[in-house]
Amino acid sequence: MNAVVSPGPIASPLPVDKAVQLERLLEGLAPHELYWIAARSSVLAAGVQTVAPVARVQAGERVTVLYGSQTGNARRIAEQLSQRIELAHLPVRLVRADAYPQRELAQERYLVVVISTQGEGEPPDDARGLVEFITGRRAPRLPSLQFAVLGLGDSSYPQFCAIGRQLDARFAELGGTRLASLGEADVDVEAVAAPWASAVLERAREVVVKTPASVTRVPTLQAVPSRTTYSREQPFAATVLANQRIVSRDSEREVRHLELSLEDAGLSYEPGDALGVWPQNPPALVQQWLDVLQLDGAQEVSHEGRSLPLARWLSNERELTRLTRSFVTAHAAASGSDELVRALQPEQSADFARLLAEYQPIDLLRLHRGVWQAQALVVALRPLTPRLYSIASSTRAVGDEVHLTIATVSYHAHGEPHWGAATSFLAASDEDARVPVFIEPNERFRLPADPSRDIIMIGPGTGVAPFRAFVQERRETGASGRNWLFFGNRHFEQDFLYQLEWQEALKQGALHRLDLAFSRDAAEKIYVQHRLREHGSELYAWLKDGAHLYVCGDATHMAKDVHAALIDIVAEHGGQSTEDAKDWLAELLQQGRYARDVY
Ligand code: NAP
Numbered sequence: 160m161n162a163v164v165s166p167g168p169i170a171s172p173l174p175v176d177k178a179v180q181l182e183r184l185l186e187g188l189a190p191h192e193l194y195w196i197a198a199r200s201s202v203l204a205a206g207v208q209t210v211a212p213v214a215r216v217q218a219g220e221r222v223t224v225l226y227g228s229q230t231g232n233a234r235r236i237a238e239q240l241s242q243r244i245e246l247a248h249l250p251v252r253l254v255r256a257d258a259y260p261q262r263e264l265a266q267e268r269y270l271v272v273v274i275s276t277q278g279e280g281e282p283p284d285d286a287r288g289l290v291e292f293i294t295g296r297r298a299p300r301l302p303s304l305q306f307a308v309l310g311l312g313d314s315s316y317p318q319f320c321a322i323g324r325q326l327d328a329r330f331a332e333l334g335g336t337r338l339a340s341l342g343e344a345d346v347d348v349e350a351v352a353a354p355w356a357s358a359v360l361e362r363a364r365e366v367v368v369k370t371p372a373s374v375t376r377v378p379t380l381q382a383v384p385s386r387t388t389y390s391r392e393q394p395f396a397a398t399v400l401a402n403q404r405i406v407s408r409d410s411e412r413e414v415r416h417l418e419l420s421l422e423d424a425g426l427s428y429e430p431g432d433a434l435g436v437w438p439q440n441p442p443a444l445v446q447q448w449l450d451v452l453q454l455d456g457a458q459e460v461s462h463e464g465r466s467l468p469l470a471r472w473l474s475n476e477r478e479l480t481r482l483t484r485s486f487v488t489a490h491a492a493a494s495g496s497d498e499l500v501r502a503l504q505p506e507q508s509a510d511f512a513r514l515l516a517e518y519q520p521i522d523l524l525r526l527h528r529g530v531w532q533a534q535a536l537v538v539a540l541r542p543l544t545p546r547l548y549s550i551a552s553s554t555r556a557v558g559d560e561v562h563l564t565i566a567t568v569s570y571h572a573h574g575e576p577h578w579g580a581a582t583s584f585l586a587a588s589d590e591d592a593r594v595p596v597f598i599e600p601n602e603r604f605r606l607p608a609d610p611s612r613d614i615i616m617i618g619p620g621t622g623v624a625p626f627r628a629f630v631q632e633r634r635e636t637g638a639s640g641r642n643w644l645f646f647g648n649r650h651f652e653q654d655f656l657y658q659l660e661w662q663e664a665l666k667q668g669a670l671h672r673l674d675l676a677f678s679r680d681a682a683e684k685i686y687v688q689h690r691l692r693e694h695g696s697e698l699y700a701w702l703k704d705g706a707h708l709y710v711c712g713d714a715t716h717m718a719k720d721v722h723a724a725l726i727d728i729v730a731e732h733g734g735q736s737t738e739d740a741k742d743w744l745a746e747l748l749q750q751g752r753y754a755r756d757v758y
Pocket residue numbers: 547548549550564565566619620621622624647648649676677678679684686687688711712713714716717718720721756757758
């Protein structure tokens with residue numbers, strides 16, 4: 160172990176011997192044990208009696224607000240709700256799912272869960288263990304439990320809010336009663352989350368005993384909230400400093416590197432965090448909508464207390480590029496199309512999932528002509544939501560700038576050009592343009608607190624973005640651990656993102672290993688997981704020695720295939736059965752030593 164131990168970016172005030180002692184003590188502790196230590200330390204530091212709040216509140220007499228969050232929405236809603244409960248002078252604790260001591264479930268009286276569903280009906284990484292426990296055979300009976308679940312999801316996926324639904328049904332099955340009925344929030348989260356939270360709060364006021372000043376809060380591993388006033392709701396208008404194509408001109412795809420200025424924003428970020436971007440829809444797409452529906456863009460439309468021209472609603476306020484069940488339903492009525500009505504039948508679910516994945520709303524408008532009034536259209540369309548991009552820079556290296564790596568979504572389908580909203584918006588944002596942004600902390604995707612730990616980064620395509628930030632940060636802080644990057648893309652010649660920077664980092668000793676997988680240069684596909692397998696023995700040795708493992712990029716195929724390769728590697732080189740290898744990796748995930756930023 161390296162003699163100088165400092166907890167990441169926070170400079171340690173401890174002398175080396177104490178720092179080493181502390182590091183030894185913390186080594187291998189489970190997250191909930193670390194949280195307990197953090198909570199106790201902060202109480203001691205504040206000079207407050209440690210027992211006071213806990214003693215006054217019986218274990219089950221407070222409201223526990225649990226969240227499982229991948230992109231930060233569930234966390235934000237849970238934080239807001241627990242603040243409201245706290246302001247109502249009701250005892251509350253806020254806990255991230257992987258910090259929740261499962262043995263306490265049997266004693267809970269009031270449990271509120273806010274949880275998202277990923278891609279094909281999976282829980283977020285931080286809630287995998289807890290969801291497995293609650294839905295598994297070892298879950299206790301919960302006859303005294305009053306619960307409420309808010310599921311978050313994206314209705315353009317067939318398994319919309321599946322995890323929220325599953326937990327809601329399971330708590331009832333285990334004997335619990337509902338404080339409030341299940342909330343199912345779509346990407347415009349607040350539309351459902353706000354009334355659901357009010358209903359939970361109202362009910363909590365009726366049933367939970369008030370105990371003033373007795374709030375217990377289990378700290379979560381979140382970044383210190385920034386003091387700035389800029390947020391998701393009030394984004395900062397960041398100036399574009401640079402916007403360059405970073406694949407060669409003959410590449411099949413366009414990938415761009417963007418540099419934005421955060422000067423005077425008072426915003427700060429850590430490597431691993433994401434930048435939220437509020438996009439505008441492509442002007443050409445807005446025009447297509449107006450043309451196909453024969454509507455006048457200048458027509459004023461009033462909705463929810465605001466009056467704007469229709470073109471502005473479509474450009475800045477409404478989601479035009481993602482198809483949802485509710486829009487298909489509305490357009491089936493507007494067009495009278497039997498085909499769409501049939502597609503909506505439950506027995507057509509596979510075809511319907513394909514429809515959502517392969518068509519944008521504009522395709523439906525073209526294929527099934529219908530009559531829409533401007534007002535009805537604005538009401539039927541989902542509000543535009545911000546997109547999150549993993550930050551590709553470290554402030555230690557770039558000061559008050561923030562860098563992004565963006566693959567422009569642009570393709571031909573159904574005989575017409577198609578665009579992605581945010582990537583097209585960013586691609587078209589020239590120097591000096593202003594982009595509305597905010598920081599979305601990703602507390603689950605952090606460099607090891609101990610800089611002497613090795614890290615293994617797996618990031619094909621634009622999934623390499625956060626690893627540029629990691630390598631910059633470890634170089635600037637002089638972290639002594641080794642850095643190993645697996646990168647893959649289509650072609651070596653055209654698509655080797657940040658090639659010169661990696662070569663420079665290798666030369667400087669800021670990157671220790673780089674393994675590459677170019678999928679379309681040979682007759683057979685070579686992916687990052689092939690390289691992982693080739694170096695399985697060494698990779699396992701790094702992991703055994705405490706390396707942290709990170710995966711970023713596509714969730715649907717890549718992250719699953721990489722996980723399968725990791726299971727095989729651990730089984731083969733660790734001499735374990737497949738089941739034990741799965742458990743070993745699950746434990747690594749639980750400890751936060753295997754982190755994923757995938758979607
Ligand atoms: P991409 O072109 O889709 O893929 C990059 C490379 O991965 C290609 O060589 C591709 O090969 C290969 N690949 C395809 N299937 C694979 C599999 N099952 N296992 C391993 N490799 C596989 O990359 P991209 O468009 O840059 O997108 C990367 C993904 O990262 C997107 O889903 C994006 O949403 C996500 N993401 C981006 C960020 C960010 O901030 N930029 C952050 C998090 C996640 P072939 O195409 O030749 O098959």
